[in-house]
Amino acid sequence: MAEIFRQARPALSEEMALAEGIRALKLALGPELLILTHHYQRQEIVALGDYRGDSFGLSQRAAANPEARFIVFCGVHFMAESAAILAQPQQIVQIPDLKAGCRMADMVDLEQVEMAWTELTEIIDVETMVPIVYMNSDASLKAFCGRRGGLVCTSANARAAMAWGFGQGEKVFFFPDQHLGRNTGNRLKLWPEEMIVWNPEKPLGGNRPEDIRRARLILWDGHCHVHTRFQVEHVLKMKEAFPDAKLVVHPECTQEVVALADACGSTGFIANYVKEAPPGSTIIVGTEINLVSRLALEFPDREVLELHYSLCPNMFKIDLAKLLWTLENLGSVNVITIPEDLKAEARLALRRMLNLST
Ligand code: 13P
Ligand code: SF4
Helix, strand or coil: CHHHHHCCCCCHHHHHHHHHHHHHHHHHHHHHEEEEEECCCCHHHHCCCCEEECHHHHHHHHHCCCCCCEEEEECCHHHHHHHHHHCCCCCEEECCCCCCCCCCHHHCCHHHHHHHHHHHHCCCCHHHEEEEEECCCCHHHHHHHHHCCCEEECCCCHHHHHHHHHHHCCEEEEECEHHHHHHHHHHCCCCHHHEEEECCCCHHHHCCHHHHHHCCEEEECECCHHHHCCCHHHHHHHHHHCCCCEEEECCCCCHHHHHCCCEECCHHHHHHHHHHCCCCCEEEEECCHHHHHHHHHHCCCCEEEECCCCCCCCHHHCCHHHHHHHHHCCCCCCECCCCHHHHHHHHHHHHHHHCCCC
C-alpha cells in the first residue's frame, strides 16, 4: 500500500489551492455542472465529484441528469464517450485529459471486427450470432452492435447481457475482454470447449472451422493488463498470510484467479462487498490500487488489503490541475464529439443494456 504514496503529487498547499478553485467553480455553477468520477480515480478527485461509481452506474447517471449543461467525466475516454452518447443533445461532455484511454479498448477496432465477421460468414450463419461489446471500447464498436442486433455490457451486467444474447441467437461474439467473457461464460455454465478465442492476427482467429461451428461463445483476444497482473501465486501467498480473509476480485482477472476468490464483480460490487463486510474482518481485493487504497481509508475498522499492487496509468492521468483547467474552460476544451449517425446506433446498443434487468 505504501507505493501509492510514492506516486508523484503536487505539494499539499498547491493541492489545496487547486481543490479550492474547483469547489468555488462548483458552487458558482450549481446543478448546471455534473462531475462524474470512476472508482479508480485518485482520492482527491473522487472527493470533489457529484457521483462516483462503476461504469454502469455512471452511464445511468449521465442518462438521468438532463438539467446538467456540463458533464465533466473523471475516468477514461470510453466512459466519457458513452456518457456523451447517452446525454441529451444540449449537454456537453468533457474529459480532463483526452489521452486517458484504455489499453484494452485499443486491442480491437472496427475494421478487425468487420473482418472477423466476414470470415465467420464463410463458416456459420452469422445471423444467429449476437455481438456483445464491453463498455471498454470505441463508439464505432458500440454502433456495430447496435446495427447487428447486439448490445453493450459492463462488468455489472455481463451475465444478464450474455443470457440475453443466448436468448436472441445460438452464439455470442464477445469483445474485447476475453477474461470477462470467459468468467461470464463460466457463470452461465458453458463448457470450456464451447468457448474459443479469436486472435485477429490469425486466419479464422486461429481456430479450425469445426471448433467455430461447435463454439457457443467466441471471445476476442483482449485483456486488461491491470487485472491480468494478478496471479494465482499472489492469491496463495495472501491466503497463507491471512487465512481468515475473504478475497474479492474484478471479473477482468483470469478465470484461475476468479476460481480462488470468494466473490467477483464490478468496481461497484467490490466497494459494496467491503462496505457489507463485518467490522474486524479482513478483505483482500484484486483490482486497481486507487480503489483498494480508498476502501482501506474509508473502512478503518476492517482490514482492506491489496492482492498485489496494480495501477491503471490512464485513470491516473486525471489530476486536480487538469480538472480545474477543464472547469475553467467549460464547453470549450476536451469536448467529446461523436458523429450523429454513429451516436444513434451506439445509443441503441447502450439503451439495450440499460433496459436489461440484472
Ligand atoms: P467497472 O465497470 O467495474 O467500473 O470497471 C471498469 C474498468 O475499466 C475496470 O478495469
Ligand atoms: Fe482499461 Fe484496465 Fe484501466 Fe480498466 S483498468 S480502464 S480495463 S486499462
